[in-house]
Amino acid sequence: MTDDVSPANAPESAPSAQGSRALGILKLLTEFQIGPILALIAIIFCFALLDVALGNGGFATLRNLRVVTHQAALIGMPALGMTMIIIAGGIDLSAGTALTLSCTALAVAFRDYTVPVEQSGAVMGIVGALSLCLVIGVLCGLLNGIIISLTEMVPFIVTLGTMTIFLGLGQIWASESTVYPGPGHLPIWLENLCYTGKRGTDYFIPGLPIPGSVLLTIVLAIIVAALMRYTVLGRNIVAVGSNPQTARLCGINVPLTTVLVYAIAGIFVAFGALLYFGNVKNGNPSDGTGLELQIIAAVVLGGGSLSGGRGSVLGTLVGALIIKVIDNGCTMLSIPNTYTHIMIGVIIIVAVLIDGLRNGKPKWLFR
Numbered sequence: 001m002t003d004d005v006s007p008a009n010a011p012e013s014a015p016s017a018q019g020s021r022a023l024g025i026l027k028l029l030t031e032f033q034i035g036p037i038l039a040l041i042a043i044i045f046c047f048a049l050l051d052v053a054l055g056n057g058g059f060a061t062l063r064n065l066r067v068v069t070h071q072a073a074l075i076g077m078p079a080l081g082m083t084m085i086i087i088a089g090g091i092d093l094s095a096g097t098a099l100t101l102s103c104t105a106l107a108v109a110f111r112d113y114t115v116p117v118e119q120s121g122a123v124m125g126i127v128g129a130l131s132l133c134l135v136i137g138v139l140c141g142l143l144n145g146i147i148i149s150l151t152e153m154v155p156f157i158v159t160l161g162t163m164t165i166f167l168g169l170g171q172i173w174a175s176e177s178t179v180y181p182g183p184g185h186l187p188i189w190l191e192n193l194c195y196t197g198k199r200g201t202d203y204f205i206p207g208l209p210i211p212g213s214v215l216l217t218i219v220l221a222i223i224v225a226a227l228m229r230y231t232v233l234g235r236n237i238v239a240v241g242s243n244p245q246t247a248r249l250c251g252i253n254v255p256l257t258t259v260l261v262y263a264i265a266g267i268f269v270a271f272g273a274l275l276y277f278g279n280v281k282n283g284n285p286s287d288g289t290g291l292e293l294q295i296i297a298a299v300v301l302g303g304g305s306l307s308g309g310r311g312s313v314l315g316t317l318v319g320a321l322i323i324k325v326i327d328n329g330c331t332m333l334s335i336p337n338t339y340t341h342i343m344i345g346v347i348i349i350v351a352v353l354i355d356g357l358r359n360g361k362p363k364w365l366f367r
Contacts, residue, residue, distance in 0.1 A: 035354065036302050036318040039347075043322060047329030059332045066196040066211055068321070068328050073213040074279060076320035078272035079298040080217075080224050081141070081265030083316045086299050087228070088261045089241035089308025090148070090155040094163040095269055096291030098140035100284065101170040102273035106133040107283025108173060110181035117187050126187055133277075134270045140166060141266025145259035163292070170285025179283040186281070193278035213275045217317070220271065225313040237261055241308030294323055297344065301351045322347065 051059035058064055078095050085092050109132050114125035140162070147158050193212040195202050204212025228234035236257050239247040244254050277283060300306065301322050302315025323344060330340040 036315050036322070039301075040318050040322050040325065043325050043329070047325065047332070051329070051332055055332050055334075059329060062209075063196070063198070064328065064332075066209065068324050069214045070194055070196050070211040070279075071324040071328065072317070072320040073211065073217040074272070074275050075294050075298050075323060076317050077213075077217050077220065077275055078265075078269050079295045079316045079320055080221055080313060081268030082295050083299050083302075083304060083311045083313060084224065084228070084237060084261050085155075085265050086296075086304045086306065087241045087309065087311040088237045088258065089244065090258065090261065091159065091296065091306070092141075092144060092262070092265060093156065093159040093292050093296075094140065094144060094166055095159075095265075095295050096288035096293075097163050097166040097170065097285065098137065098266070098269050098288070099272045099276060099291060100286070100288030101140065101166045101173075102133045102137045102270050103277045103287075104170045104174050104179055104283035104285045105136045106130070106273060106277050107179035107181055109133070110185045111179060112182075114182065114185045116182070116184035118184070122185075122187075125185075130274070133273055134267065137268075137270025137273060138263055138266040140269060141262040141264070142259065145262030148262070149255035149258045167285055167289065170288075174283060174285055177284075181281065190278055191281075194275060213278065216271070216275070220268065221313045221317060224268075228313070233257070233260065238309060241310075243309075297348050298323060300348055300355075303351075303355075305355050306352070307355075 048060045051057060078099055082092060082095060106129055109125075109129035114129055115122050117126075144155075144159055144162055147153065147162075148155050151158070189204065189212075192202050192204055193216075195204070196211050200207050200209055203209055204215060228237065236247070236252050239250065239252055240254050240257050247257075248254055276287075280287075298319035299311060299316050301319030302312065302317070303319075304311030304315065326343055326347075327340055330337075330343070
């Protein structure tokens with residue numbers, strides 16, 4: 001059907017033009033992630049003012065900056081993989097428990113299959129432990145991708161099921177307890193991977209007071225951004241998320257692309273497990289419950305569309321920062337966690353609403 005532009009319908013054209021202008025402004029703000037960045041700046045500014053007026057003045061300090069960016073990296077790392085999944089039109093509710101399953105495997109390996117670092121053979125044990133963590137993460141993603149591709153089931157349902165499966169496997173592996181590595185089994189670089197203190201010599205790169213978790217996240221974020229922008233796989237992921245039927249007609253192997261996306265996302269789950277282990281120095285499979293919500297929220301707050309076809313690495317990292325700045329600011333102001341959850345929930349709803357506005361929804365607003 002074509003639009004009716006007869007004089008009888010002329011009065012309706014003005015609201016439509018206004019809606020188009022509003023849609024254009026929203027697209028302009030989100031094209032370079034201006035919206036999420038402005039939101040992050042506004043949130044930081046508000047908490048800084050409140051901290052000066054009501055807190056102890058510790059919010060706007062270099063020490064707190066290191067803590068917040070480190071905490072954001074713990075969410076941002078697995079969220080890089082989730083970004084690819086959401087762009088491809090999927091979702092992964094098992095990311096949190098898959099992460100702690102990988103972390104538990106790493107802790108068990110450092111407890112049972114490695115030796116103190118000063119002994120011979122320590123390097124092989126460390127490499128084996130890290131490889132086990134990576135393999136578990138990839139297998140979790142691969143399982144999700146294969147089930148979704150073969151059964152054509154909704155990813156929400158599949159990953160909801162695997163979420164509990166991974167949790168159960170982790171609890172069995174850990175004998176339903178927290179697993180600690182053997183004394184002296186951790187290499188110094190892993191001990192200092194998530195360090196945020198004052199001693200410059202204890203950082204991942206001595207003398208550079210940036211947490212190793214942040215550096216690693218930035219490096220992998222650049223790799224993901226390059227993959228999505230400059231490779232055939234990246235273009236295929238966007239095409240599948242935008243319209244799977246059209247992607248098939250264009251010759252794209254949609255099932256294979258789906259499997260690859262979830263498997264690659266498993267790599268970032270494994271790296272997220274490494275960061276989490278470096279932060280807490282133990283493995284507890286129950287810690288992953290609810291973590292997937294923060295990972296998904298980081299992508300959504302950064303402009304990722306749950307409808308698929310849109311998302312960005314920069315936006316995801318900004319989204320992770322928004323979540324952790326709010327969390328950290330509320331802690332500084334002694335605001336209960338219940339209110340923190342409410343604030344983050346409201347911001348997520350607003351982000352999803354903005355995504356709907358970009359797509360011309362609700363329709364009554366653009367008539």
